[in-house]
Amino acid sequence: MIKGLYSAFTAMExxxxxxxxxxxxxxxxxxxxxxxxxxxxxxxxxxxxxxQAGVPAPLSARIQAxxxxxxxxxxxxxxxxxxxxxxxxxxxxxxxxxLDKGFFGVEGVDGEVFYTRDGRFNRDANGDLVTSHGYYVxxxxxxxxxxxxxxxxxxxxxxIAGNGNVIDQLGVWDFxxxxxxxxxxxxxxxxxxxxPIDGGVRQGFIENSNSDMVEEMTTLLAVQRTYQAxxxxxxxxxxxxxxxxxxxxxxxxx
Amino acid sequence: xxxxxxxxxxxxxxxxxVLEAVGQNLANANSTAYKKVRVLAEGAPDATASPDGGRLxxxxxxxxxxxxxxxxxxxxxxLHFAITDxxxxxxxxxxxxxxxTRFGALDMDSERNVVAxxxxxxxxxxxxxxxxxxxxxxxSGVLSALDADGVRQEIGQLTLxxxxxxxxxxxxxxxxxxxxxxxxxxxxxxPASDGFGAITPGAVEAxxxxxxxxxxxxxxxxxxxxxxxxxxxxxxxxxxxxxxxxR
Numbered sequence: 160m161i162k163g164l165y166s167a168f169t170a171m172e173x174x175x176x177x178x179x180x181x182x183x184x185x186x187x188x189x190x191x192x193x194x195x196x197x198x199x200x201x202x203x204x205x206x207x208x209x210x211q212a213g214v215p216a217p218l219s220a221r222i223q224a225x226x227x228x229x230x231x232x233x234x235x236x237x238x239x240x241x242x243x244x245x246x247x248x249x250x251x252x253x254x255x256x257x258l259d260k261g262f263f264g265v266e267g268v269d270g271e272v273f274y275t276r277d278g279r280f281n282r283d284a285n286g287d288l289v290t291s292h293g294y295y296v297x298x299x300x301x302x303x304x305x306x307x308x309x310x311x312x313x314x315x316x317x318x319i320a321g322n323g324n325v326i327d328q329l330g331v332w333d334f335x336x337x338x339x340x341x342x343x344x345x346x347x348x349x350x351x352x353x354x355p356i357d358g359g360v361r362q363g364f365i366e367n368s369n370s371d372m373v374e375e376m377t378t379l380l381a382v383q384r385t386y387q388a389x390x391x392x393x394x395x396x397x398x399x400x401x402x403x404x405x406x407x408x409x410x411x412x413x
Numbered sequence: 414x415x416x417x418x419x420x421x422x423x424x425x426x427x428x429x430x431v432l433e434a435v436g437q438n439l440a441n442a443n444s445t446a447y448k449k450v451r452v453l454a455e456g457a458p459d460a461t462a463s464p465d466g467g468r469l470x471x472x473x474x475x476x477x478x479x480x481x482x483x484x485x486x487x488x489x490x491x492l493h494f495a496i497t498d499x500x501x502x503x504x505x506x507x508x509x510x511x512x513x514t515r516f517g518a519l520d521m522d523s524e525r526n527v528v529a530x531x532x533x534x535x536x537x538x539x540x541x542x543x544x545x546x547x548x549x550x551x552x553s554g555v556l557s558a559l560d561a562d563g564v565r566q567e568i569g570q571l572t573l574x575x576x577x578x579x580x581x582x583x584x585x586x587x588x589x590x591x592x593x594x595x596x597x598x599x600x601x602x603x604p605a606s607d608g609f610g611a612i613t614p615g616a617v618e619a620x621x622x623x624x625x626x627x628x629x630x631x632x633x634x635x636x637x638x639x640x641x642x643x644x645x646x647x648x649x650x651x652x653x654x655x656x657x658x659x660r
Binding site: 171174175178179180181182183185186187188189190191192193196250251252265267269271273275277279281282283284285286291292294308309310322340341342343344345346348372375376379380383386387390393394 | 416417418420421423424427428431453454455456457458459460462468469470471472475477479481498499575576577578580581594595596597598600608633634636637640641643644647648650651654655657658
């Protein structure tokens with residue numbers, strides 16, 4: 160019976176974690192380059208419940224260390240990132256970019272490299288191509304990109320041209336989903352170098368978030384009900400335990 | 414445990430900011446040389462993010478001014494012009510500081526100075542000499558006026574200024590901008606020379622607001638606001654359930 164309490168509790172715990180992820184997906188429904196997270200609920204494999212501390216020597220011969228079996232709780236196994244592309248939106252701005260495939264490379268303040276599909280870039284005061292955080296956008300060789308003050312055009316192969324001359328090459332890298340870890344809403348990091356690709360750069364577009372509002376809201380409400388149902392189970396079990404503790408063993412007929 | 418509420422609240426804030434920007438853009442859809450603002454949510458790069466933490470909703474709300482060129486609107490004013498690239502011209506504000514604008518509706522004041530919006534002097538100032546009439550501006554920025562014989566004489570030259578990062582300029586209102594540390598180096602030149610586009614005389618630049626785009630943004634923001642509000646109330650109900658676990 161107490162095991163039942165824990166099963167209901169783990170399910171409620173899992174529901175909370177799931178709601179945090181869903182709320183984050185909803186809030187970022189308009190964050191450029193955001194990739195939603197999806198959760199997979201999994202039950203615990205049946206595990207043997209063991210005593211926490213060893214039993215002193217004279218007793219250990221009689222008391223088994225293994226107390227019993229416990230199972231059937233729920234826990235959120237894993238949240239994984241859904242890397243499917245968001246809808247592309249035309250902005251017509253010179254330094255807005257979207258990618259068909261792969262990620263832009265961005266250099267952080269400590270020289271660490273982030274990968275993102277949020278291609279809303281700017282010139283900084285020195286003419287370097289930067290994100291709105293002021294982080295440098297990388298060229299295909301991993302260096303900074305310096306732009307002239309005049310308008311530039313970027314071809315689908317990532318070649319940046321100003322006044323008809325190719326100035327630099329926008330870096331685009333592709334990864335297997337498992338190689339990337341989340342580092343902020345629209346940013347990822349990887350310990351392995353990506354595969355450079357040239358192609359599929361679109362100037363004047365941005366990629367919207369891939370959150371699906373209908374799906375997020377539906378799941379949000381469903382998970383809320385799961386939470387509620389498990390709370391009900393908890394209170395029923397609580398009532399039963401209450402009876403067991405206070406009624407069993409009472410003298411009848413009083 | 415309460416990060417669901419935080420995430421939902423950040424969604425409410427973002428969409429409110431988007432609606433404010435839409436309101437501002439629509440109100441200025443007919444303002445000369447107005448540049449639309451764009452509010453977007455942005456993820457913050459975080460090298461220390463753990464796989465299980467940091468789901469706090471919208472990380473940052475950015476508000477950019479978009480300097481795309483508006484369409485020229487014909488006014489037939491002799492001193493009116495529309496800038497056709499991403500440059501500015503220089504005027505002197507009332508406190509004698511140098512500011513930049515694209516508001517190309519010049520005029521002649523009572524002291525025969527050629528002035529920009531609300532009587533601000535050009536920098537350097539241009540004055541129409543006594544006895545000359547009908548000041549006008551040409552495609553290459555040459556200011557001229559008719560002398561007593563009816564012959565057009567040059568009285569000044571308007572130059573354009575281009576900034577490395579126009580979005581870094583400080584917006585002062587009235588279509589005026591001030592140089593800042595973020596706007597970077599500037600280059601100056603006459604229209605129709607050295608990479609500067611010719612100006613369009615007899616016209617002013619319309620706002621670059623696209624009404625259809627604004628309404629689309631408004632609908633999206635409104636629905637996203639609703640979704641965030643619903644998320645908030647779901648989180649609230651779940652907290653209530655949790656606090657009622659023990660009776």
